[in-house]
Amino acid sequence: MSSMKASKTTTPASKQSHDSATPPNLVQFMLRHWRVRPTKVKPLKHLAQHKSRRAALSQKFPGELIVVPTGHRKVRANDTFYPFRPGSDFFYLTGCHEPDCVLALVPSGKSGHKAVLFAEPNPGKTDASFFTDRINGELWEGPRPGLPEIQTLTGVEECLPLSELDNFLHTEAKKAPAGHRILLDFAPKCEELLAATKSASKVAHQRNKDLAHTLSELRLLKDNTELAELAAVIRATKNGFEDVIRVLKTATSERELETTFWARARQEGNDVGYGTIAAAGEHACTLHWKRNDGKLRPRDLLLLDAGVEGHNLYTADVTRTLPIGGKFSREQREIYDLVLRAQKSAIKAVRPGNDFMEPNRVAMEVLALGLEELGILPMSAEEALLPENQFYKRYTLHNVSHMLGLDVHDCAQARSEAYKFGKLTPGMVLTVEPGLYFQPDDLTVPARYRGIGVRIEDDVVVTAKGCRNLSAAIPSDADEVEAWMRAVWKRKN
Secondary structure: OOHHHHHHOOOOOOOOOOOOOOOHHHHHHHOOOOOOOOOOOOOOOOHHHHHHHHHHHHHHOOOOEEEEEOOOOOEEEOOEEOOOOOOHHHHHHHOOOOOOOEEEEEEEOOOEEEEEEEEOOOOHHHOOHHHHOOOOOHHHHOOOOOHHHHHHHHOOOEEEEHHHHHHHHHHHHHHOOOOEEEOOOOOHHHHHHOOOOOOOOHHHHHHHHHHHHHHHHHOOOOOHHHHHHHHHHHHHHHHHHHHHHHHOOOOOEHHHHHHHHHHHHHHHOOEEOOOOEEEEHHHHHOOOOOOOOOEOOOOOEEEEEEOEEOOOOOEOOEEEEEEOOOOOOHHHHHHHHHHHHHHHHHHHOOOOOOEOOHHHHHHHHHHHHHHHHOOOOOOOHHHHHOOOOOOOHHHHOOOOOOEOOOOOOOOOOOOOOOOOOOEOOOOOEEEEOOEEEOOOOOOOOOHHHOOOEEEOEEEEEEOOOOEEEOOOOOOOOHHHHHHHHHHHHHOOO
16 A cells, blocks of 8 residues: 555544544554455345335436435434434335435436435445544444445445535436425435525425425335334334333332333344333323333332334334232222223224224223213313313323334324324324323322323234234233233243
8 A cells, every 4th residue: 555545544534532643654554464354245135125115205206306314323422422223214215224324316217216325435444444433444333334235235226435425416406307305304414415404495495395294104004024023023022021020029110120121122123112111100190201210119000111123123112001019909900991991992993994083082082981980070071072171181191193113103294184184094003002190299180099190002003994903912901911910920031
């Protein structure tokens, strides 16, 4: 290697203030005498599905340049980063896990597109960056695919280095006969290049929003590979729940339960799909309780809302409310059974052709009538259910469903007419999760119920004739829950 090349590579892309200088002699020494490792890669298992998704998006925007970035690593503190997780829409279209990538669908032919993927090249040990670059260097972060490997993995027509992205976008945006669109909030530099910043025209901004809407709406209907991914992470989630039940015998804090579930998520998947809620006692009345620093008492309930995210990023979202001591008290069971009745009624309402909100309406009616019977509602259920009142929400707080898939709150950019106010369609996967939460300081609630929080959540897929509960193997009937806990405690680790 020439001295010019050596000096060029002595300044790493991610040098920190506490790093020593890298002398040229060290660079020369480090670049010599490495055995070439084979770089055989196979196409992704679901490559055909990713390709068909790109084709479906292509059909929505003929003649337009479509740009979908994956995003960048996020700083946790100073020079340390959170583990990178690809943007969901980018992953949906490519299956690629690498950071900083950008997918460009370039108009090709009369109505199709050519998929061009931009990624960080990997020069291997021919460039000093392999040991000087803290962010991408192999000796810092481990082996990673180069451009040929990424192209083989994803099946895109072309894979180019990120250094060529600026000129490419500048040129192709001018050439695209019907203009361009970019998925916002993932790559600020790309947005600047395509004049897609906040100062862009309202028309341009709406065009980009329409791209986000379209991607979410394409993701509303899950194919068989996605359903298989969800089934797998739900099985892993059940294992995680049983791990938690097992340690309930000796655990003293919510944090122990959170970390127990996380261990299962890391063993069987990529991570947890969202922050685990391990809420004991009155903490269950806080919907998104994530401090998980409370004590565990045998007489209390544990509301465990958790899901494993798989290696292909699909996540489960399941909630079970468990008696920490193994048996529900009379008051706890009264509330639990009411929530379960509401859930069963709501699941029956998950049918093709029904409004997305129908399961929620059914569940709220069951809950309101039950609250009236228990003497908790300070008015009739009929009055509480009036649209102008909705007094039952003091105790229910949230609706019972959201879409589920690559994101725990999946397809969030879909238009209301396709999602919230749309019709249930075979292939949609949604949660059904009614709950009742009686705050410890709520004087409208009889003292014996205060501090009780119960939520029961399952993941269901809409079928041609109704729905299928993907998480039905995780016990939810009160008697079954108690028997499940006894059985787990009897097993040998």
